[in-house]
Amino acid sequence: MNIGEASKASGVSAKMIRYYEEIRLIRPKARSDNNYRIYGEDEVHGLRFIKRERSLGFSLEETERLLALWQDKERESGAVKQVALSHIADLERRIAEMSAMVKTLKHLAHCCGGDKRPDCPILEDLAGQGDAADEDCKPRRR
């Protein structure tokens, strides 16, 4: 199987397959006479594994660990679970951060007339004059 065929079979772009090789995640089974990379079913399976991990937000570093655990038939499932739990915690921390941003922004946007007038509590807050903790919108001049 060429790199193009492996790409189609796995859903991973040829560019990325070469990159994963560079950082030692996967290697082609062999090179053909004309120096083309040759892949088999195992490699394609590995690529799909990587793709699924990436879609779950694992970094390539975590991916490397999980890939090693996957190939180690003697692994302890606790090791895998630990990687997963730590990743979950990381995701939840980022979600909480972004949710806080959304909350603040929604409050500001709610208080902003969004019309043709220049008064804008969003800008006031960004400029540090705002009072983001205030539940109510400041009265606007008419």
Add this chain to the structure above:
Amino acid sequence: MNIGEASKASGVSAKMIRYYEEIRLIRPKARSDNNYRIYGEDEVHGLRFIKRERSLGFSLEETERLLALWQDKERESGAVKQVALSHIADLERRIAEMSAMVKTLKHLAHCCGGDKRPDCPILEDLAGQGDAADEDCKPRRR
């Protein structure tokens, strides 16, 4: 004010102040005889504005737009609100993506013994043999 003093006053690193200058977000008021950048209160205010925007997750591109609107006293608040709303939508999309990841991972982790045995539904899912839609955990051999 030197770049170091402006950095302390604004909370933005000197490195970043220079970078913001390079991409034309802010400029020092002047250069001193010895070619040092000189900042005034206005510039520090601008830096704090940028910092607050970044902390709310705006990209530097959005930051540039909001900064221009901030400085434009004739702006229409609707323009600002639109940037904010679009950013909120973006954040919410990313939160939803990550929440879906967390949900899947939690299910998998819940089903994983996390012990010394090698059986691991997390790896099975990653390998594409799993059944992530299944609400229940598969029975494990004892």
Add this chain to the structure above:
DNA sequence: CTTGACCTTCCCATGATGGGAAGGCCCATG
């Protein structure tokens, strides 16, 4: 006058991905 704490510019690195150039290989069609 030395020392240390600043400042300047310039280059490099991150993480994951894509774009593109230059050159080689192979197959099908004229």
Add this chain to the structure above:
DNA sequence: CATGGGCCTTCCCATCATGGGAAGGTCAAG
């Protein structure tokens, strides 16, 4: 057999926001 198109190869560059560090200039305190 020749040519063209579609692969493949390697190599370099760009992204986004940030930091690290080198090499060299400047300034103030001891």
